[in-house]
Amino acid sequence: MAPVRVSVVIASTRPTRIGHHVAAWVVEALDGLTAPDGRPVEVTVHDLREIALPFLDEPGQPADGNYTHDHTRRWSAAMSATDALVLVMPEYNRGYNAALKNAIDYLYAEWEGLPAGLVGYGWHGASYAKSALRQTLERVKMTVVDGPGLSFGQTLTQEGEVGADDTAQAALGAMLAELVAGARSAS
DSSP states (O other), X not given: OOOEEEEEXXXXXXXXXXXXXXXXXXXXXXXXXXXXXXXBEEEEEEEHHHHOOOSOOOSSOGGGOOOOXXXXXXXXXXXXXXXEEEEEEEOBTTBOOHXXXXXXXXXXXXXXXXXXXXXXXXXXXXXXXXHHHHHHHHHTTOEEEEEEXXXXXXXXXXXXXXXXXXXXXXXXXXXXXXXXXXXXXXX
């Protein structure tokens, strides 16, 4: 039985970011999770800082899928091998960050039908950023599953220490269960 392949994407690329701490919290919650049909869940973390996509530099339209650059082909292969996606994202000025928007814009067909869970963090739990991102993800035909928003001073320190309460833990668990149940490989 093939595993359900879940990719966790760390969206922040800032030198002082804390997204990797939030991603670790998500990965820990995925540990030992199984699909409704009993298949195991296999997790891969993709860090946009390490992937280092330049601003969109493909000469053709992403919808055509004719990629000329190796970095685009690698990103495409990683997302094509994904059954469900978790985007761990900060909120900057009531929006989501440019590196995440850029990574989305590089591809098109790879997103269709992909369930994507949103885990945000910031001063207001990234509620504005998640709302803005939802519109973009729905445009590229992803299925959006809302997840928890961690707030500085409540469920998250500025140093990245996650102190999620029962509500945030339950929201994460519900999001992950919905993602795994709706994974592309399940259909």
